[in-house]
Amino acid sequence: MTKIIKKIGVLTSGGDAPGMNAAIRSVVRTCAYHDIECVGIYRGYQGMIEGDFKEMGPRSVNNIVNKGGTILKSARSKDFITPEGRQKAHQNLIDAGINALVVIGGDGTFTGAEIFNHEFGYPVMGIPGTIDNDIFGTTHTLGFDTALNTVVEAIDKIRDTASSHNRLFFVEVMGRDAGHIALNAGIGAGAEEILIPEENLGLERLLESLQRSKASGKSSSIVVVSEGDKIGKNVFELKEYVEENLPEYDVRVSVLGHMQRGGAPSCFDRVLASRLGVKAVESLLEGKSNYMVGLQQDRVVLTPLEQAIKGSSRIDEELLRVSEIMTT
Amino acid sequence: MTKIIKKIGVLTSGGDAPGMNAAIRSVVRTCAYHDIECVGIYRGYQGMIEGDFKEMGPRSVNNIVNKGGTILKSARSKDFITPEGRQKAHQNLIDAGINALVVIGGDGTFTGAEIFNHEFGYPVMGIPGTIDNDIFGTTHTLGFDTALNTVVEAIDKIRDTASSHNRLFFVEVMGRDAGHIALNAGIGAGAEEILIPEENLGLERLLESLQRSKASGKSSSIVVVSEGDKIGKNVFELKEYVEENLPEYDVRVSVLGHMQRGGAPSCFDRVLASRLGVKAVESLLEGKSNYMVGLQQDRVVLTPLEQAIKGSSRIDEELLRVSEIMTT
Amino acid sequence: MTKIIKKIGVLTSGGDAPGMNAAIRSVVRTCAYHDIECVGIYRGYQGMIEGDFKEMGPRSVNNIVNKGGTILKSARSKDFITPEGRQKAHQNLIDAGINALVVIGGDGTFTGAEIFNHEFGYPVMGIPGTIDNDIFGTTHTLGFDTALNTVVEAIDKIRDTASSHNRLFFVEVMGRDAGHIALNAGIGAGAEEILIPEENLGLERLLESLQRSKASGKSSSIVVVSEGDKIGKNVFELKEYVEENLPEYDVRVSVLGHMQRGGAPSCFDRVLASRLGVKAVESLLEGKSNYMVGLQQDRVVLTPLEQAIKGSSRIDEELLRVSEIMTT
Amino acid sequence: MTKIIKKIGVLTSGGDAPGMNAAIRSVVRTCAYHDIECVGIYRGYQGMIEGDFKEMGPRSVNNIVNKGGTILKSARSKDFITPEGRQKAHQNLIDAGINALVVIGGDGTFTGAEIFNHEFGYPVMGIPGTIDNDIFGTTHTLGFDTALNTVVEAIDKIRDTASSHNRLFFVEVMGRDAGHIALNAGIGAGAEEILIPEENLGLERLLESLQRSKASGKSSSIVVVSEGDKIGKNVFELKEYVEENLPEYDVRVSVLGHMQRGGAPSCFDRVLASRLGVKAVESLLEGKSNYMVGLQQDRVVLTPLEQAIKGSSRIDEELLRVSEIMTT
Known part of the structure; x- marks a missing residue:
């Protein structure tokens, strides 16, 4: 009973x-x-x-x-x-x-x-x-929905400075095992490339994509990276890798961190x-x-x-x- | 063809x-x-x-x-x-x-x-x-989703002042024929009562609800009203009606207006x-x-x-x- | 002592x-x-x-x-x-x-x-x-500083919709006896005209200013009005007055109200x-x-x-x- | 002439x-x-x-x-x-x-x-x-004023999660040679300690301050650190140092980065x-x-x-x- x-x-x-x-x-x-x-x-x-x-x-x-x-x-x-x-x-x-x-x-x-x-x-x-x-x-x-808004608002701000300087930004967002934040916020923020744990596109594809983006006339780029991404390099290593292979890019990194967990x-x-x-x-x-x-x-x-x-x-x-x- | x-x-x-x-x-x-x-x-x-x-x-x-x-x-x-x-x-x-x-x-x-x-x-x-x-x-x-966030952020601000003064606020939101904004934002903002075009609960029920709310110890109240509400009074008339019938309430009105349509x-x-x-x-x-x-x-x-x-x-x-x- | x-x-x-x-x-x-x-x-x-x-x-x-x-x-x-x-x-x-x-x-x-x-x-x-x-x-x-930010953020949103429709907006802000909010937020929000209690520029000057603004190629206009403005008409009367005298304008009104008092x-x-x-x-x-x-x-x-x-x-x-x- | x-x-x-x-x-x-x-x-x-x-x-x-x-x-x-x-x-x-x-x-x-x-x-x-x-x-x-608001809003969010977990956060803000952002935003965000380039208080004073803060009943702590701080350790090294010396603290780091430069x-x-x-x-x-x-x-x-x-x-x-x- x-x-x-x-x-x-x-x-x-x-x-x-x-x-x-x-x-x-x-x-x-x-x-x-x-x-x-x-x-x-x-x-x-x-x-x-x-x-x-x-x-x-x-x-x-x-x-x-x-x-x-x-x-x-x-x-x-x-x-x-x-x-x-x-x-x-x-x-x-x-x-x-x-x-x-x-x-x-x-x-x-x-x-x-x-x-x-x-x-x-x-x-x-x-x-x-x-x-x-x-x-x-x-x-x-x-x-989840709140975190997405926090992330796109942060990237909107980063884009201001990226556009002013023709820079490439790697922005790391939360998601150790899942790319939901990266994928949704990446689309929402108009990212040029999105790296998530579920899909390893490889480093070469990233370089190609960035080159194509540059060639198409984009003056700045945002790449959103899930913290659990499986591409084999963290955002700081990605920065080095791109600077070596695409020296025309001025690269910066931003790790959004714990502010993603808070807020109204x-x-x-x-x-x-x-x-x-x-x-x-x-x-x-x-x-x-x-x-x-x-x-x-x-x-x-x-x-x-x-x-x-x-x-x-x-x-x-x-x-x-x-x-x-x-x-x- | x-x-x-x-x-x-x-x-x-x-x-x-x-x-x-x-x-x-x-x-x-x-x-x-x-x-x-x-x-x-x-x-x-x-x-x-x-x-x-x-x-x-x-x-x-x-x-x-x-x-x-x-x-x-x-x-x-x-x-x-x-x-x-x-x-x-x-x-x-x-x-x-x-x-x-x-x-x-x-x-x-x-x-x-x-x-x-x-x-x-x-x-x-x-x-x-x-x-x-x-x-x-x-x-x-x-x-729709953006407007909901705009409305709850505005009501969060109004609640600051409502709580500080133990006041009742009628907040009019958009929605001439549909109460979706009022209902969702009302729940989201923790409104004490929500008036929408689809449901005419009547003025007496509103008074009862406000009295119950006061009796239960709530020190301030937000009533969210859809602009197309069918209760037969607009927010300004509602204010007068409540002040006449529940004189213990200090009532204010806020019409959120066109800012609901804008924003990132x-x-x-x-x-x-x-x-x-x-x-x-x-x-x-x-x-x-x-x-x-x-x-x-x-x-x-x-x-x-x-x-x-x-x-x-x-x-x-x-x-x-x-x-x-x-x-x- | x-x-x-x-x-x-x-x-x-x-x-x-x-x-x-x-x-x-x-x-x-x-x-x-x-x-x-x-x-x-x-x-x-x-x-x-x-x-x-x-x-x-x-x-x-x-x-x-x-x-x-x-x-x-x-x-x-x-x-x-x-x-x-x-x-x-x-x-x-x-x-x-x-x-x-x-x-x-x-x-x-x-x-x-x-x-x-x-x-x-x-x-x-x-x-x-x-x-x-x-x-x-x-x-x-x-x-004061917080209220200014609240007001310019609200007007930024209103401008989205004003620009999309080529409209004129009268936006009433707080300030019964003082135009500080209207003047500062008006400058900050890029208002086309600012009406404050301390200065009565007269209705004719307002019409002239709006006509000049239209002629100069501006497609939308925001007029910020202090609630204590001495021009002799409230925002709703201003709307009527402008619609009568400048029928080419599609006019709207927004009273920002008590949300100006709240917020972090x-x-x-x-x-x-x-x-x-x-x-x-x-x-x-x-x-x-x-x-x-x-x-x-x-x-x-x-x-x-x-x-x-x-x-x-x-x-x-x-x-x-x-x-x-x-x-x- | x-x-x-x-x-x-x-x-x-x-x-x-x-x-x-x-x-x-x-x-x-x-x-x-x-x-x-x-x-x-x-x-x-x-x-x-x-x-x-x-x-x-x-x-x-x-x-x-x-x-x-x-x-x-x-x-x-x-x-x-x-x-x-x-x-x-x-x-x-x-x-x-x-x-x-x-x-x-x-x-x-x-x-x-x-x-x-x-x-x-x-x-x-x-x-x-x-x-x-x-x-x-x-x-x-x-x-400067905009950056301060961006920083306090970010720390307000971090505090939500810090309070929920009784954690200590080191938050790095911009300011390579000047501690203006750290000092003002630190006061504004209610930080428990503020480290700036102009004043080297030493690591021991930091530990004492954190111990006093814990003893006084604070359940979470935010330390704001200017990127140009002269204390001799960056935020990641500070985290390690505190964890070694005050093992009762669960420490996290957040580097706010380039979003501080952008935004309306x-x-x-x-x-x-x-x-x-x-x-x-x-x-x-x-x-x-x-x-x-x-x-x-x-x-x-x-x-x-x-x-x-x-x-x-x-x-x-x-x-x-x-x-x-x-x-x-």
Whole structure:
């Protein structure tokens, strides 16, 4: 028999992403809407082990929908990897009367939740929050849309100076395993070339492309490079390589770094977070467990956590083609 | 027999929207990619009648992907409503060797293209560009996502002052016939109430909601109102009505106005514009005509122009529900 | 004999302005630096009467330097106008052991402080916080620089749509008694004409200017109008007047409104707030009272509150001339 | 006898800065206002040598007041270092009927102009344009204010993620020889420590400061480092050093890089550019030469180019003190 859920815990874990606060707010308010209690768990699984809890009512999430980061903080927990750690965490939840858990984060976060569910039969629901958009089962993760806007705004600025000096810029963006940020922001920023982990076009093709770009009359160039790119050289080595082989180019490097993780979320991410939070709580109340809520074909749907963890989010072939045509 | 297309004309018409320049750029570059000529037509159908044309190569659209407005300008054309005007326009296209047309705009733009196609059997393809998102056959029109971000950023600022003074603000946003901007931006901005044309909740429900909000401890309130709202009062009358009935509220009004139409497009709108431009040109080259290219279930698809014009874009029931829960 | 100051109260009053939180933070941290206690007083003078106080240490102002609005809230107090109200406020300060007061606001705020000082000999120091920049004794009030950026960003967006349609826009900006926002933002936004309270150029000159602008080949026009402009017509009447007299113009109106008061403060305002807060506290500790701290010739200086209230901040003749030349 | 000036040339040189376009616009429009011709010289001194000139009327600078970069492009010219190069440049100016020159840039730009004036008695006037604010004779260079806003906005985003993870960030900002950006943006962004070239506080003081900060309850820290800092370690080495000595800190690095040079100029920079352009042209028309126009005590004043080059812009002692107090 399914135990009736009267109190839900919510936590954020892993790298933070814009929209996490909007998701927390949505979880809290959906609980209130259904007359369920809600408890915020600080610092992810570590706070679960340490019992770092706080009751949250609808007013405790006022004015956070537009804030970057996560008011519940995030942390990596070594203790949660151990059975003892998880045992402690489970006991804390029981002691606090918390019947179910909403976890907001990425792959690692979901893996933790899945094991926890497996060991204790504890109801869990995942919300995908990471700027990398590398989660199977959702077309958009929380923070991805905001990060794209942050990146194109930064490249728009870099282009000002690139154009003024007829320079070539290598701009490194986040995405260790997935080129979603690089591909989308590269198209959006009008990059002349985009290097992503999923496609190794080779160094020669890059040189050819840059030569063609120069010949076609372009006076400046932006190459967007995913940090996980497999071309075999990082942005600084790429700079050296191009300067050796195409001495007519004045090359600069810019690594956008952690600012990509912050900032006020875009409207898209705020609305998505609100939708996912509602679905996560209501799915738990319907007795479902061990799923991730996500967006597919514009609808909010459930994907088993196990699939979300094992599957991989593919680069869209159509986008690759659009990218190629745009750099004509 | 389908005439082979060697030169495509592109124009923008109706209200401008962020992303139109990115779409122009995509049309021009896709033509270049397929070794087709491309001609920019200034000031919409009026420029077509006046023969205000300009050859466009891939370099003529450098550095416009991030610009608001439309470099081809837009205008409403009274002459195009007359058969003589359209006859003149058709002759100008033939004289210039232009074989097909991509029109970027909204309902009115598509209606013009549809009639033109009907009268002359001329190949046309539409790209939906309007911030209102009120076009059937696409989940997103160009400019909608950007406008949402503009609105939530403005409301974030208004909330600063609303919170500092414990005030109630009525914020009017664009959307004469459709509440998409109000509903999405209202959720995104954490509005306490959202008034849209599709749903007339009545004035009493508004008062009740505001009283409940005050009672629940909220110190400030934002009510987002679509300009086409059917509640029977404009924002200024709403202010008076609330001040009379809830004298404890200090009420202010803000009409966001035309700034919603401008600004650098969001990454989403730039990528969407790039995708739609590719599809529009390639569909023409495949011999298709009289369609609108749009986004459905994350895929670029074709909808007959006639359907796009007659159909209406519905408000999402799920979003309405999310909105209700978020204002708990 | 001057009483030794051990505890300072800080409040914000009147219209809120970006930078007020940075100033609160600076007052709190400067107190901590000098081992003085600091108390936040909520809702301005009203909170002083109601004893709505809160102890503030250096950590209680973490992460507010970049927030718009005021965490201490602001309110207009009718009770403080009465001697009884002020008596009550004074008693509350004494009971709480508060020896001196820093008030952040505009003319009205300073007038209250001046009377309070006069009646009770109570040490007060003012920090000018208002977006209007209409305070004598400082070249910049807190929030002015931020508001200018907000206005030019909004007009940049409006210009996108103005240029796309060859339109004329009247844009109303804040400034009931002073044209500082209109003049500076008008120059910054490249306005074709600027109407301010300090100069009534007359309607005929406006028509002439618009005709000259059209003749010179400008395809769109922005006219920035201060809300307190003395030309005798508000922006909506101006629109009608121009449409009647210059029917070739397609005219639109945009009232920017309260968003001008909000938003994250500019770096300039944050630094200025930090400087003024230090000076305000240290001046009180030096035994000074009844002054406003302000910026003159890039230095932080003191002006007697009485002068700050009575004096008026003049429009710069050089700027008027620059404005005229820029609209050539 | 002073030759009457009928045509003025304008160029940008050295690193580009936001506001350069607004200054070009001001020079062009001030020339038009005085019925003087104006010629744009592309790519700085190199374009002067190559005769890369273009006539500019008031309409040719429409819609650039808000654009980053420089429409006249910039370049470093090796040829201009040689007497032959400068001879060629001089002859080109004479051939084109250009009587005087306005150069926009930094130290190197002014040095070139000064030598040119010295050799040929040619009238020159300098406008300080560089984000570094390292020019003697002006409190603000063009682009400085904009760069500060860009930096604080980026750090605001980084703080979101720093706070969510209780991390320490080293953020490197521009300023090879001058700490103006680091000091102002550091105060504006609420940095816990600021490292600038003008002050070597030593590594031990940094460790102490960080320990004190942790002890005081701060959960995250931002250290802003000027790229020209003299502490003896770059940001990556600083990260290692702190991790070795304060293992409780999770340290990250962010190098903001070239995006600091771009972006739409702030209102302050646009207004300043407009004022400096007017003064530069009118000073030439009054027969003055070999000066830099700049801002001192809020007034536009002239400084002999020689002094501007030799002098150095000092860090403000008051600001250093404010910085120290704010990090309490």
